[in-house]
Amino acid sequence: MVPFNILVAVCLVYVGFLFLIAFAAERRAARGRVGWLRSPLVYTLSLSIYCTAWTFYGAVGYAARSGLEFLTIYLGPTLVMVGWWLVLRKLVRIGRRQRVTSIADLISSRFGKSNLLGVLVTVICVVAATPYIALQLQSVTLSFGVFASDAPEGWALPNQSATALWVAAGLALFTILFGTRNLDANERHHGVVIAIAVEAVVKLVALVAVGIFVVWGIAGGWQGVVETINSSAIAEWQLQPGRWIGLTCVSAAAILTLPRMFQVMVVENADERHLATASWAFPLYLLLMSVFVVPIAAVGLTTLPAGSNPDLFVLTLPLAQGQGQLAMLAFLGGFSSATSMVIVASIALATMVSNHIVVPLWLSIRQRTAKGRATGDVRGMVLMARRLSIGGVLALGYSYYHLSGGSAALASIGLIAFLGAAQILPAMLGGIFWRGATGAGAAMGLIVGFIVWIYTLYLPSFGEDGLISHDLMQLGPWGIAWLRPHALFGIEGLDPVLHTLFWSLSLNAISFVCGSLFTFPSPIERMQGVAFVNVFDTDADTRGWSRGGAEAEDLLIMAQGILGADEAQAFFQAEAEAQGKAGLLPDTTPEFIDRLERRLAGAVGAATAHAMIAQFAEGAVVSAQDLMAVASEAQQIMEYSIQLEAKSEELARTARQLQEANDKLRDLSVQKDAFLSQISHELRTPMTSIRAFSEILMDPELPPGMQQKYAEIIHDETIRLTRLLDDLLDLSVLENRKVQLNIKVANLHDLIEKAVRAASSTQPQRSFTLHRDPPAEHIPVITDTDRLLQVFINLISNARKYCDAERPELTISARKRGGRIIVDFIDNGSGIPKEARRLIFEKFSRLTDNNQAGGAGLGLAICREIMANLGGSITYLPGQGGAAFRVSLPVRPPKEIIERAKTS
């Protein structure tokens, strides 16, 4: 048996040990050696504040009363944790990105940084958590009582209420000491987290130790346990499907929305990857915590005297078996469960109360009285507000305990608190998954849910004739049966918890959805909506401020007041450096103001931070137009990039064309050089012979016969020269489109006939086979017939000159296709090599070096120019088994050519 004063001593030593650990952790973190302080294991253990004294003591009592139903309280959170990829991951990402300080801040920030919502959520949380904190105080007091009543000296516990007061004061001291060291909620409470991690281990070890003792020490192994369970009152338990499903859902909702769970899961989260570990490790913790609950309950029910409180089996079983030390361990476990919950809950609630109620109130008072901008030492004020809030929350809990007299069964208070917190769920899930959710809708949902919960479950929980009179419970207000707290709309017979669960959450969700559908969100709301719902998509955050406007110095003064001088200056300096400026004052760009606001939000919450900045950046708040501008900016960027893509394609195309043109130019230049030497040669040869023969002619003694002969040679050579010069002149006239056109009507057949006859003089010694289809050639043409004839003659004589077949053949085919006349000249020679085809129509190009026909390589160039002048074309026709040219010209010449013919 443990004497009571030893128990108190152990308890004090344990508390001292926790203080020491917390202090060491703070010291370590202050020196920057965070390391294992922020490991996945510590994160998982810190989540264990879910298991309060309600689990430690209450679960056994719950199991003794309602069998396996207590498991629903742990199965729900398990479902949420293993499904972390769906909800928790997004929640944690948002929390980190937006520097969320509490669940009230999350809701307020999502719905346009509205402080009204912050206040609403804070009120719900405080109202729901107060009895829960009272419950923890009660459990500690009760457990003290267990030892006191067993004390051999028979001295009674001094005063239950006094014990509770001492516990509450001690907890307030610890929480204020380690919970309000720094203002920035995102800077995390290392000391507190480590202390609750240690407590998590203590409570797990304690419960498992009691469990092992019960199973193997009393019941005699698993077989014995199974028999005990089946023979105990627990076996009579009936599973109620409604409660089974409903309570699983409520507890699943609660792990997301309980302020203390939000605090450790989201706000204190140091690394998103810790969530992956916690996803299986925390359910494992829950499993270990609850695996021995049923055996303890069953063995307690069968071995302990009837009428003993099942809520205290964890303590009374070892005590009854004379295991004082085990009972002591169990006591410390229960003590840990209660204290860790109270510490975290009061930190979370105090943050909410100070950020959403005290600071905004203080700001508005300051503004009203001083007429100036609120700056000054906000930091000290916020810290003080937080300390007072911690005290206030614990005082509330204590008063509830004191007033209620600590009589209600532990389990029912827990469920009531869970249901109260669950009212935040629709707004929370809607906020992070539905962009259409609006602040007005969220407020309506919260208010409706809160009222229904208060009316149907919270107030009646104070007992018959407590806060709600017996008559009202039985008959409804003013005798309206439809409004009876436990039978809304006349639906009777439901379990009260299930009744509230159904009505509060469904009316809450309906109001939320309808409110959202029928209201229009403000620009900030819409922007925050995007930032929350699309938190994984956008790396770039939406801007909250359209113009700077504020003076950097004012902002610095204000930031110093909130963050502290060093920290604010470091932040400003870093920002200025990022902008490439020296000194402490950056340009107040919208981006900078946004980052500053988020930084401040980490300390005082989004709504307050926004309001504080708004004092300075007045008139610079974002408008709907700005919102559209942001959207269209993004749109423009995208369009621009599409345009760029198109342009780069076009550029590539142009580059290809340029490359081709360049190749051609280079060829032309080579060709021109070749021509220059060619033309010099062409001119020089006749000139040389003319000079030579004219020198001879100068000899007076030359016989007349010779004279005649040499004069003829000179004459021939000058004709050759003249022809060359004529061709050059002709080409130049054609190229300048200044040629005189003489348009007439003729029969194509006649033209071809003439051309064949005229060309026969070229290389007359070669026999040439001609293939023609005379009937097809009878096509009337309206054009400059002489010029066309010139083209035909040129093509036919070219064939005669260059066709290298042994039996040269030429096919001339003519036809009308569409509005054009097409004449093909195809010989059976080896044709023109592919690489030369590009150049044959250029001036002075000749495929062979021999100048057999005395041409200078101008024939085809002239042909091309003629055809262009006539509105037609001449092209090389590949793949015809020899050199093939296609002449095509319009049946009637185009208008401008007729004009030109007339004017000339």
Place this chain on the structure above:
Amino acid sequence: MKRPRGPLFLARRSYRLRRMMDAARMLPAVGMFLFFLPILWRPADTPQPDTARGWIFLFMAWAVLIALALVLARFLVRAEEEEARLSSGDPLATDQMRD
């Protein structure tokens, strides 16, 4: 607003990771199925009391779920690292993480 699209088909490894994410999303449904199963058979409703059997079943199901979550968590952490790598390298690549 039209978003730039990622590739339509993924390499085998990315595909695996993507399916693991799907599995992670479905895990709560699996858990719900297991945890709500006793409703059908209602322990203690049978003539022979079998609350103990229900108790054993629930803890077995719980353990299975934890094991599944453990395996998936391994994969998902890797998937997240992959995502972080992709998004830091190529801004368009984040989009392919959608599906």
